[in-house]
Structure formats: C-alpha cells, structure tokens
Amino acid sequence: MGFLDALKKVGEVAKKAADRAAKEVKWRKKVGEAKREILSRFTVKQLERIANSKGISLYEEDFVTGERWRLRTKGEIVAKLASNLSFQEVVDLARRYKVRYSDVVQELEKFRQKLFEEKQRKRSEQEILEDIYEADEFEEEFENESSKIIETITxxxxxxxxxxxxxxxxxxxxxxxxxxxxxxxxxxxxxxxxxxxxxxxxxxxxxxxxxxxxxxxxxxxxxxxxxxxxxxxxxxxxxxxxxxxxxxxxxxxxxxxxxxxxxxxxxxxxxxxxxxxxxxxxxxxxxxx
Known part of the structure; x- marks a missing residue:
C-alpha cells in the first residue's frame, strides 16, 4: 500500500469514527426529547407534586438582576424536571401515574434502528428500555464531566x-x-x-x-x-x-x-x-x- 492509499484509509477511518460519534450525539438528544415528551403528558399538578417529592426547585434566577421567579408554564416545568430526572425515573413515574409512555419507547426504537442502520427486529419493551437507560446514564455522566469543565473555565x-x-x-x-x-x-x-x-x-x-x-x-x-x-x-x-x-x-x-x-x-x-x-x-x- 502506497503512502497516499494509507493516508486515504486513515481519513476514511477518521470519517467513520466522526460519523459514529455524530450519530451517538443524535441518539442521546432524541432520548432527551423523548423524556420531555413523556413528562409533557402529566398534568401541571402532577408535575408540581413530583418536583416537591424529588426536592426539585421550580424557581429560576435572572443572571443580570438577581431577580427570582417561579416557573409557571408547563413547558418550563417539564424542562426543569427533565434535566433532573433519569429516563428510568420518568418511566417509573409514568407507570405510577398511569401516563402513556410505551408508544414513545417504540418510536425511539424505530429511530435508533434507522439511525444506526440496523436490521429491523422485534424486541421486548424491557430490552429497548435497557438501551435507552444506558444512553441516558451516559448523558448523566457526561453532564457531570461537563460541570467539572465549566468550573475549570470559571x-x-x-x-x-x-x-x-x-x-x-x-x-x-x-x-x-x-x-x-x-x-x-x-x-x-x-x-x-x-x-x-x-x-x-x-x-x-x-x-x-x-x-x-x-x-x-x-x-x-x-x-x-x-x-x-x-x-x-x-x-x-x-x-x-x-x-x-x-x-x-x-x-x-x-x-x-x-x-x-x-x-x-x-x-x-x-x-x-x-x-x-x-x-x-x-x-x-x-x-x-
């Protein structure tokens, strides 16, 4: 193999690795979107009750004025809970409150198979959830790592x-x-x-x-x-x-x-x-x- 061929092969390997990494990012983002979708099916009162039981504050602060205010809209509360609850916790809560979630899980499975170009196959909900939990757990660990980097920058x-x-x-x-x-x-x-x-x-x-x-x-x-x-x-x-x-x-x-x-x-x-x-x-x- 000549030098140019070797260089080309290295480039192809690097591109495949970059493509895979980009797909992993898309997959984890889709999992985050699905988590918010399930939470959006709860009522506002249910979301507030969950926040209270989990010790999640529904107050925000303006970075310029220091003014604090309570989150009021459903979208704001959903976003706050999604950033503080794991996907598994959200599924457990959906089961407890009898909120639909299985259709979201099945849509995630279709998205994952298409994204990673996998052959379509029927899997149990629990098998699908295990993959989703793994992606969500990685995202949580990643958030902790990001927090360390943010602190270092400050x-x-x-x-x-x-x-x-x-x-x-x-x-x-x-x-x-x-x-x-x-x-x-x-x-x-x-x-x-x-x-x-x-x-x-x-x-x-x-x-x-x-x-x-x-x-x-x-x-x-x-x-x-x-x-x-x-x-x-x-x-x-x-x-x-x-x-x-x-x-x-x-x-x-x-x-x-x-x-x-x-x-x-x-x-x-x-x-x-x-x-x-x-x-x-x-x-x-x-x-x-």
Whole structure:
C-alpha cells in the first residue's frame, strides 16, 4: 500500500469514527426529547407534586438582576424536571401515574434502528428500555464531566499580557490542558461544517468571544447552532468588556439553543495603539444554562 492509499484509509477511518460519534450525539438528544415528551403528558399538578417529592426547585434566577421567579408554564416545568430526572425515573413515574409512555419507547426504537442502520427486529419493551437507560446514564455522566469543565473555565486566569481574542483562546486552551490533560484538549479543531475554538474530550465544543460588537455575538450564535449538531455539549465563553452590545439578548438565544454560557467580566486597557485585555478580579463570573 502506497503512502497516499494509507493516508486515504486513515481519513476514511477518521470519517467513520466522526460519523459514529455524530450519530451517538443524535441518539442521546432524541432520548432527551423523548423524556420531555413523556413528562409533557402529566398534568401541571402532577408535575408540581413530583418536583416537591424529588426536592426539585421550580424557581429560576435572572443572571443580570438577581431577580427570582417561579416557573409557571408547563413547558418550563417539564424542562426543569427533565434535566433532573433519569429516563428510568420518568418511566417509573409514568407507570405510577398511569401516563402513556410505551408508544414513545417504540418510536425511539424505530429511530435508533434507522439511525444506526440496523436490521429491523422485534424486541421486548424491557430490552429497548435497557438501551435507552444506558444512553441516558451516559448523558448523566457526561453532564457531570461537563460541570467539572465549566468550573475549570470559571477559574481561568491568563498568564502575562493578553492583547486580543486569539490570545485569550490560546491561553484558555493551555489552562484547560494543564488542568485536564494535554491529550484531551484540541485547539481550533476542524470538522465537516466549521472549526471549533477548543474541543475537550472529543465531545465538548467551546467557543470563545470578546463581546466588543453585536456582529461578533451574532456569529457566536451561528457557530453554536452548528456545533450543537455535531457535539454533545457546547459552551460559549464570553468576555464582557462592558460595551453596550445587547449581551443579555444573545445570552438568552444561546440558552434557547441548549448551550451553556459563561460570562467573564473583563476590561480593555489601551496605551497608544496597543491594548491589553484584563480579567476583572473579584467580579462574579456568571454561568447560564
């Protein structure tokens, strides 16, 4: 086998691995959607009772004003419970409250077989549920891992002078490499439809932006929209330098897309034509999920 043939084969193997990973992401997202679908079949009173029995707070807080409010709509309550209950817990609750769920499970099975191009075969509900529980459990473990990475980002402290966004991105990648291991952090990772600023453990995409203009934040929303199609989790790290760019509007858009946003207060110091980006010490770093 010649060098070009070997290179081509490596490329094909990499593409197959990437395709499989993308399918796994789609499968786990579909499981999450199915969990919300089952919960949406409960009444609001039933959902509130479940939240109370499980110790799940139905209050949210505005990241800017600190104002707290109670979740009122069914959709809001369903989303909150879905993020705090496993699929198995939801199925057990459906059985207890006599809420239909089997049709959702069967639809999931059809989706899984088609997605992974498996030969259609009849399986018992319990066999199907075992696969669903496994995907949901992986997602839960993954969420715990994501939380650790988010915490690591909030502790980020640049070394030396940082002049622009690219240097911030590079330093954040170095920071994560030092904390998580160099082998799991990739800088400017290319994929089929773009490039991720930082990729952690092949599944967590991180986009970094200095909020110095609305167009840049619009671009960030577009990047996150694409990233969500290919990676299990997306984190947007925004350095807020105090410019009036409608930051809250864009943060809400990112939240609606299912991304986690970390807002880090910063300032720009200028000396002649040179500038330096400085992290504001003692200022609260905000996480929006």
């Amino acid at each position: 502790e980020f402290e640049p070394m030396g002078i940082v002049r622009d966004e690219k240097e911030l991105r590079n330093q954040l990648a170095s920071w994560l490499s030092a904390k998580l291991g160099k082998s799991v952090v990739k800088l400017e990772y290319p994929f089929e439809h773009g490039k991720v600023d930082i990729l952690v453990k092949d599944e967590i995409a991180i986009e970094v932006k200095v909020a110095d203009g609305k167009q840049k934040l619009k671009n960030l929303v577009g990047e996150v929209t694409t990233d969500k199609m290919y990676f299990s989790s997306v984190i947007a790290v925004i350095f807020d330098i105090g410019k009036d760019v409608g930051l809250e509007f864009f943060v809400n858009q990112l939240k609606a897309l299912g991304a986690t946003t970390i807002v880090i207060p910063a300032q720009i110091k200028r000396s002649g034509r040179r500038q330096e980006i400085i992290i504001r010490q003692g200022w609260k770093r905000i996480i929006i999920r």
